[in-house]
Amino acid sequence: MLSTGLPQGAVPKLERPGPLRDRVYEALLELITTRALQPGQHLVESELAGHLGVSRQPVREALQRLSTEGWVDLRPAQGAFVHEPTEAEADQLLTVRTLLEAEAARLAAANAGTAAIGALEDLCAEGERAVAADDVDAAVAMNARLHAKIMELAGNTVLAELAAQVDRRVRWYYTPVARQRGRQSWIEHRELIAAIAEGDEQRATAVMRAHTEHTRQMYHDREK
Amino acid sequence: MLSTGLPQGAVPKLERPGPLRDRVYEALLELITTRALQPGQHLVESELAGHLGVSRQPVREALQRLSTEGWVDLRPAQGAFVHEPTEAEADQLLTVRTLLEAEAARLAAANAGTAAIGALEDLCAEGERAVAADDVDAAVAMNARLHAKIMELAGNTVLAELAAQVDRRVRWYYTPVARQRGRQSWIEHRELIAAIAEGDEQRATAVMRAHTEHTRQMYHDREK
DNA sequence: CCATTGTCTTTCGCCTACAGTCTACGGCGC
DNA sequence: GCGCCGTAGACTGTAGGCGAAAGACAATGG
Numbered sequence: 034m035l036s037t038g039l040p041q042g043a044v045p046k047l048e049r050p051g052p053l054r055d056r057v058y059e060a061l062l063e064l065i066t067t068r069a070l071q072p073g074q075h076l077v078e079s080e081l082a083g084h085l086g087v088s089r090q091p092v093r094e095a096l097q098r099l100s101t102e103g104w105v106d107l108r109p110a111q112g113a114f115v116h117e118p119t120e121a122e123a124d125q126l127l128t129v130r131t132l133l134e135a136e137a138a139r140l141a142a143a144n145a146g147t148a149a150i151g152a153l154e155d156l157c158a159e160g161e162r163a164v165a166a167d168d169v170d171a172a173v174a175m176n177a178r179l180h181a182k183i184m185e186l187a188g189n190t191v192l193a194e195l196a197a198q199v200d201r202r203v204r205w206y207y208t209p210v211a212r213q214r215g216r217q218s219w220i221e222h223r224e225l226i227a228a229i230a231e232g233d234e235q236r237a238t239a240v241m242r243a244h245t246e247h248t249r250q251m252y253h254d255r256e257k
Numbered sequence: 258m259l260s261t262g263l264p265q266g267a268v269p270k271l272e273r274p275g276p277l278r279d280r281v282y283e284a285l286l287e288l289i290t291t292r293a294l295q296p297g298q299h300l301v302e303s304e305l306a307g308h309l310g311v312s313r314q315p316v317r318e319a320l321q322r323l324s325t326e327g328w329v330d331l332r333p334a335q336g337a338f339v340h341e342p343t344e345a346e347a348d349q350l351l352t353v354r355t356l357l358e359a360e361a362a363r364l365a366a367a368n369a370g371t372a373a374i375g376a377l378e379d380l381c382a383e384g385e386r387a388v389a390a391d392d393v394d395a396a397v398a399m400n401a402r403l404h405a406k407i408m409e410l411a412g413n414t415v416l417a418e419l420a421a422q423v424d425r426r427v428r429w430y431y432t433p434v435a436r437q438r439g440r441q442s443w444i445e446h447r448e449l450i451a452a453i454a455e456g457d458e459q460r461a462t463a464v465m466r467a468h469t470e471h472t473r474q475m476y477h478d479r480e481k
Numbered sequence: 482c483c484a485t486t487g488t489c490t491t492t493c494g495c496c497t498a499c500a501g502t503c504t505a506c507g508g509c510g511c
Numbered sequence: 512g513c514g515c516c517g518t519a520g521a522c523t524g525t526a527g528g529c530g531a532a533a534g535a536c537a538a539t540g541g
Contacts, residue, residue: 052333052524054321077492088526090314093494097278097318101325109276110493110532125415132360136352191349195419277495301522312496313523334502334523 053087058095060085065104065115066205076105076113102198123206124249130203131245133196134180138241140187142229149186150230156182157222164215172215177204179222183229203248210252217247277311282319284309289328289339290429300329300337326422347430348473354427355469357420358404362465364411366453373410374454380406381446388439396439401428403446407453427472434476441471 061081064070076096082089100107106114145153160175180200184193204211221244228237274280285305288294300320306313324331330338369377384399404424408417428435445468452461 054524079492089493090525090527094318094321097321098325101322111534112493122415125413128360128413129415129419132356136356189349189352191346191353191423195353195423199415199419303522314495317523335504336523 053091054094054098057081057085057087057091058098061095061099062104065099066201070115072115072117074115076115078112103202118206123203123252126199126203126206127245127249127252130196130199131242131249133192133199134183134245135238135242137184137187137189137192137196138225138229138237139234140189140192141183142232142234142237144188145186145229145232150226153179153182153186153226153229157219157226160222161219164219169212169215172219173204173211176211176218183225186229207248207252210248214247214251218244221247277315278318278322281305281309281311281315282322285319285323286328289323290425294339296339296341298339300339302336327426342430347427347476350423350427350430351469351473351476354420354423355466355473357416357423358407358469359462359466361408361411361413361416361420362449362453362461363458364413364416365407366456366458366461368412369410369453369456374450377403377406377410377450377453381443381450384446385443388443393436393439396443397428397435400435400442407449410453431472431476434472438472438475442468445471 078089078092082092096105096113099105104116106116156175156179160172160179163171163175184196225240228240302313302316306316320329320337323329328340330340380399380403384396384403387395387399408420449464452464
């Protein structure tokens with residue numbers, strides 16, 4: 034038994050700088066999603082290593098992981114290149130996202146308790162405030178958190194992990210679009226939460242499906 | 258222009274032993290799926306390296322990839338451990354698989370041409386022969402190929418890659434079960450192909466959903 | 482003038498070596 | 512006898528180095 038008078042959970046956890054590869058991974062992912070590294074660009078290991086102040090090994094391992102998650106293409110004996118999104122691929126990815134999110138909504142509707150509903154409504158309200166204040170970045174962030182919360186309510190870890198990856202890539206492809214459709218999106222969120230609150234699996238699925246499909250529509254309309 | 262008398266496409270392509278990391282990856286995956294490496298077992302890099310006749314680096318990169326795909330757990334500063342399937346996790350994974358396969362069936366029903374239907378029926382026939390001959394291994398293999406073919410017909414690469422990973426893990430968890438349910442499975446396959454041939458998306462989805470759900474049932478029944 | 486070829490530079494793939502960290506075990510004090 | 516501490520071993524994390532393959536470019540021959 035710990036007989037010290039330490040406050041139980043309040044111990045700062047002694048923040049240790051985790052494995053270098055993870056930090057390199059996150060750094061690179063950040064650079065890619067922010068377009069600092071452009072699609073098709075050749076990523077030279079020694080360059081990145083020097084730039085980040087580490088050796089090539091952690092960089093290699095980070096690139097390896099980025100490759101399996103579809104952020105970079107690892108051509109043998111030639112190196113890593115930032116993945117170039119295809120029209121078709123973006124569409125397919127969105128299809129999958131629709132699928133995963135719709136299922137999450139269904140499961141959330143089946144599982145959600147009153148406390149959870151409250152949390153969703155709080156997130157939604159905050160998002161609406163952000164939209165009202167024209168704070169696009171905050172709105173996008175709240176959007177991500179809301180969807181993540183629904184995933185959490187679904188209670189399916191595997192589904193959540195897959196959706197997290199797919200979502201992040203979708204956002205990468207569709208950022209210009211996503212920033213456009215603020216208001217309509219949050220009206221749909223309200224409807225979605227209502228469906229979940231009622232435990233109506235059918236309707237939750239349908240609403241979420243329509244919700245993500247709207248993003249696709251928006252994208253295709255934008256091209257013309 | 259090539260003025261040599263080389264036979265056009267028949268050049269053997271000079272099969273090169275691809276990157277070492279990939280071969281290590283496949284070797285390890287084989288060892289895991291065949292239970293030669295048991296769940297929870299500590300994988301020591303230097304041991305594997307020595308055993309495979311390579312250095313630690315390719316092994317590390319392979320483990321890295323296996324980690325992101327959920328085959329091993331990579332605890333920092335402690336090494337790699339073969340992932341231990343949980344009851345809950347297996348169930349969740351199966352839920353996701355159901356989702357992905359059902360969508361694939363729907364898309365296949367929407368896209369399939371007559372040639373494709375023929376290919377499916379060939380595969381199905383071969384599978385039925387394997388079952389009739391009590392060749393369980395062949396039947397399992399044909400099962401995988403049939404599902405892969407349907408994925409291919411769906412024409413969604415992203416979906417296919419996700420499903421391939423999920424499928425392989427599901428098979429790992431459920432191998433003892435899958436080997437049991439031979440005959441019934443292939444009857445369902447026939448029905449599925451019929452639905453796809455008719456282009457009936459609704460029915461294809463439903464049949465595939467029922468098909469994968471049966472596996473879950475089988476598993477839970479088995480426990481009692 | 483164009484195709485081909487040889488060389489040269491760049492960068493990757495893999496190996497070896499060293500430092501940091503965790504675990505296990507044995508001794509020591511209580 | 513029980514529990515704590517210190518030390519030793521093992522393994523991971525990181526760095527640096529060497530050989531080899533791929534691409535670029537210029538020189539050469541037709």
